[in-house]
Amino acid sequence: MHLLVCVLAVAVVAMCWPSSGMRWAARLGAMLDALAARRAACVIGIAILSLLYSFGSNLVLKTPAPRCADEFGYLLEADTFAHGRLMTATHPLWRYFETFHEIFQPSHTAKFPPAQGAAIAFGQLLHKPILGVWLTTAFACAAVLWMLFAWLPPRWALAVSLLVVFNPQIAMWNWTYWGGSIALGAGALLLGGYRRIADPASDACPIGTGVMMGIGMAILAVSRPYEGFVLSAVVMAVLLFDLTSAHRLSVLLKAAPPIIVIVAAAGAFILHYNKVITGNPLLMPYVLYERTYDAAPLFLWQKLPAIPDYRHAAMRDFYLGAREYAAYQQTLSGFICSAIGKLEDFGLFFWSAIPLIFFLAVPGALRDDRWLRRALFIALASAAAISMSNYVFNHYEAPVLPLLFVFIGACMQRVWRWRLRNRPTGATLVAGLAILMLLYSFGFFFIRQLKNQRGANWGFWRDRLAASLSADGHKNLVLVRYSRNHDLNQEWVYNAADLDSAPVLWARDMRDTSPDANRELLDAFKDRTIWVFNPDTDAKPQPYGSAAAAAKPGSI
Numbered sequence: 001m002h003l004l005v006c007v008l009a010v011a012v013v014a015m016c017w018p019s020s021g022m023r024w025a026a027r028l029g030a031m032l033d034a035l036a037a038r039r040a041a042c043v044i045g046i047a048i049l050s051l052l053y054s055f056g057s058n059l060v061l062k063t064p065a066p067r068c069a070d071e072f073g074y075l076l077e078a079d080t081f082a083h084g085r086l087m088t089a090t091h092p093l094w095r096y097f098e099t100f101h102e103i104f105q106p107s108h109t110a111k112f113p114p115a116q117g118a119a120i121a122f123g124q125l126l127h128k129p130i131l132g133v134w135l136t137t138a139f140a141c142a143a144v145l146w147m148l149f150a151w152l153p154p155r156w157a158l159a160v161s162l163l164v165v166f167n168p169q170i171a172m173w174n175w176t177y178w179g180g181s182i183a184l185g186a187g188a189l190l191l192g193g194y195r196r197i198a199d200p201a202s203d204a205c206p207i208g209t210g211v212m213m214g215i216g217m218a219i220l221a222v223s224r225p226y227e228g229f230v231l232s233a234v235v236m237a238v239l240l241f242d243l244t245s246a247h248r249l250s251v252l253l254k255a256a257p258p259i260i261v262i263v264a265a266a267g268a269f270i271l272h273y274n275k276v277i278t279g280n281p282l283l284m285p286y287v288l289y290e291r292t293y294d295a296a297p298l299f300l301w302q303k304l305p306a307i308p309d310y311r312h313a314a315m316r317d318f319y320l321g322a323r324e325y326a327a328y329q330q331t332l333s334g335f336i337c338s339a340i341g342k343l344e345d346f347g348l349f350f351w352s353a354i355p356l357i358f359f360l361a362v363p364g365a366l367r368d369d370r371w372l373r374r375a376l377f378i379a380l381a382s383a384a385a386i387s388m389s390n391y392v393f394n395h396y397e398a399p400v401l402p403l404l405f406v407f408i409g410a411c412m413q414r415v416w417r418w419r420l421r422n423r424p425t426g427a428t429l430v431a432g433l434a435i436l437m438l439l440y441s442f443g444f445f446f447i448r449q450l451k452n453q454r455g456a457n458w459g460f461w462r463d464r465l466a467a468s469l470s471a472d473g474h475k476n477l478v479l480v481r482y483s484r485n486h487d488l489n490q491e492w493v494y495n496a497a498d499l500d501s502a503p504v505l506w507a508r509d510m511r512d513t514s515p516d517a518n519r520e521l522l523d524a525f526k527d528r529t530i531w532v533f534n535p536d537t538d539a540k541p542q543p544y545g546s547a548a549a550a551a552k553p554g555s556i
Contacts, residue, residue: 077117
């Protein structure tokens with residue numbers, strides 16, 4: 001409600017006192033024009049600005065702690081890569097360490113494609129894993145600006161890129177280990193290359209542009225393979241149609257070789273990666289994990305698979321809940337409700353609907369600009385295919401999101417020219433809403449992160465306990481068990497790649513299967529201090545064998 005009042009206040013000022021903001025809006029526009037004249041410098045500058053925002057935020061906020069299963073999976077992958085391996089040999093006692101998003105047979109690693117893990121591994125080698133995420137965000141912001149220069153006038157490309165740097169959802173990605181920025185940047189390279197090759201008015205070198213498109217497609221293949229394949233297929237189909245219709249296939253013949261070479265190299269790496277981890281070059285770790293653990297299909301049109309055998313109640317309960325949700329989505333009401341939920345998940349990209357007033361200009365923009373019509377088709381076709389997944393989070397759509405920023409920029413440009421009674425209403429409105437978007441970005445991001453640091457993010461609690469246990473230099477083994485009402489999204493059993501050398505090892509307490517079920521684990525790690533921990537009832541781990549550590553009724 002407060003946000004709506006602010007938007008209305010900006011609109012009232014723009015209509016009643018349009019000249020009040022016109023003078024400084026004109027100065028801002030002139031400054032953007034001067035800066036945008038040096039495109040290469042702007043692209044580098046945007047990347048630096050993104051990094052400065054990340055480091056500056058870290059002066060106020062703690063370095064983020066992982067809390068979601070995806071984050072721990074990427075950190076495991078990063079730790080594996082940082083040790084010079086693509087995977088780790090399966091531990092003989094792996095069933096005690098079994099957890100979400102990790103495969104243990106025939107090797108041990110996370111199920112995810114390698115791009116995000118590789119970025120975090122780079123940060124880990126510099127003793128700050130989150131630095132790898134920040135670098136991917138800087139890359140994404142630079143790639144988006146490079147793309148926007150092909151779709152928008154320079155002034156508006158630079159203006160929108162400045163908003164992108166501080167976009168609240170991208171800032172949230174930047175403060176988690178599961179990211180989203182890699183695919184955002186890769187999609188921007190692909191879409192920026194498409195416009196430069198397809199537009200007859202472009203003076204871009206087809207070979208160089210083909211290199212950028214190939215890099216974008218390759219990064220998508222190793223970050224978000226399905227979504228990347230969908231976007232790449234749609235873009236290449238539209239590009240072929242455009243060039244064929246304009247009798248410009250010779251341009252494609254120049255751009256195609258670097259695309260083919262780079263994508264082929266990425267494909268060869270993926271086949272090798274799959275072979276090392278799963279033993280089958282055609283079997284992705286993600287697919288192997290889903291076949292082993294997931295009780296729900298990947299896509300809406302698929303039938304429910306057989307329920308796997310689970311060794312741990314927490315994993316069974318989680319995946320049976322996911323199975324119920326998948327079955328619900330296959331009903332008409334469930335499909336509609338889940339579709340609405342998926343749309344709501346994208347609200348932060350719209351700065352919580354602040355710029356929706358700009359979209360009043362969409363009909364006219366689509367009428368006058370055939371490239372926006374192409375962008376709309378690419379976005380809708382890609383988003384429709386991507387949304388057919390049972391689970392769709394906002395970072396799944398990251399490859400397509402650059403087109404959202406194209407539309408925002410095109411509409412801002414059009415609204416800027418609006419006049420009411422021959423007064424510059426539109427310029428004041430655009431400038432005012434842009435400032436409001438920036439203020440909202442800062443406020444939302446810092447308030448959310450400060451709330452997480454004060455207790456909303458249980459990951460900080462986990463990190464504090466691990467640091468406390470390892471402070472004396474001794475190695476520890478913590479047997480984790482949960483109460484029946486445990487939040488299944490708060491999983492504690494995650495470890496580094498090298499289990500035997502980890503200072504704190506988190507394992508599942510399996511005494512619910514038999515009183516001596518833990519004996520093999522305890523004998524193997526008898527050199528460690530043994531603890532038992534139920535995060536639902538205990539403030540800290542209890543010594544193994546103490547009365548307080550005895551299995552409580554109802555524990556799992």
